[in-house]
Amino acid sequence: FKLKRWIDQFQCSICRDVFTVPVSTPCGHNFCKACISGYWDTTSQSQCPLCKHTFYIRPELKTNTTLRDVADHFKRKRVRDESLHRLFCRTDQMCVCQFxxxxxxxxxxxxxxxxxxxxxxxxxxxxxxxxxxMIQERMQKGWEIKHSVELNKRDAEREITDSMQVFTDLVRSIERSQAELIEVVEEKQEAAEKRLLKAMFSEITSGKLCVCRLNRKLPLLPTDCQQPVIG
Known part of the structure; x- marks a missing residue:
């Protein structure tokens, strides 16, 4: 933990690497010259990335020579140490040197x-x-599920269409049967009315004939029995 804090002292808070041409801001913080310059170029005002102190006039940055020398020394030491650790301990899972x-x-x-x-x-x-x-298998499975859903949807739509057609045909059949039944009933009613009228006319005709025969027979009756015929 102490080593990390020691290393952090030589790291720029913008690029998170060891300082390259370190410069100090008036508020006392240090950054790589290129990092802080680039940061200010992308903002509307010059502000410290750490303490957020705003400089209304962009300050002139001066190289922190002491920090630069220490950072350069740290870089050289890190490169040298890295070149020594060319072996790897699988037991402890870490890089080691020959010693x-x-x-x-x-x-x-x-x-x-x-x-x-x-x-x-x-x-x-x-x-x-x-x-x-695994991604390909999941994609294939997803495609299969999507394809299955589409097939089920088409089957459902086709089943609905077929059911509607059956229902429509049934309604038409009922309407046709109803029309035929009405026609048959009307024909029967008309025939019954004709038969009734024919029977009535036949009875009327028979009645008239009977009256005529009676009228012809009246003159032949005895005088004392003869009654005047009305009509």
């Missing part, structure tokens, strides 16, 4: 860093292939 393999990591499983990187890359490649395959 460490003969002391603290003497009984551990040590391999060259390039070998470990190669194996890690191979594992990542395998994992990436598996992820890509």
């Amino acid at each position: 460490c393999t003969e002391t603290d990591h003497k009984t551990h499983h040590i391999v060259h860093l390039e070998e470990e990187c190669g194996e890690r890359k191979a594992q990542l490649g395998k994992m990436d292939a598996q992820v890509q395959q």
Whole structure:
């Protein structure tokens, strides 16, 4: 934790890397010259990214020579340390130097860093292939589900259309049967009315004939029995 805080002292809060040409603002904070200049170029006013202090006139930035020298020394030391740690301890999962393999990591499983990187890359490649395959399978499954939903939707629409057609045909059949029934009833009613009228006319005709025969027979009756015929 202390080492991290020590390293943070030489890191620019904008680029999060070791200072390159460190400069100080009037509020006392340090940044890479390119970082703070670029930051101010993209804002409407000159403001400290850390304390948010606003400078109404863009200040002239001066190189912090002390911090620059320390940062340069830290960079050189980091490059030198990184060049030494070309081995990897699989037991502790960390980079080590040749001296460490003969002391603290003497009984551990040590391999060259390039070998470990190669194996890690191979594992990542395998994992990436598996992820890509899983994505393809999920996409294929999604397409199949979508296709199935579309088929079910079309089947449902076709079933609704067929049902509506059956219902329409049934209604038409009922309407046609109703019309035929009405026609039959009307024909029967008309025939019954004709028969009734024919019977009435027949009775009237028979009655008239009977009256005529009676009128012809009246003169032949005895005088004392004869009654005047009305009509």
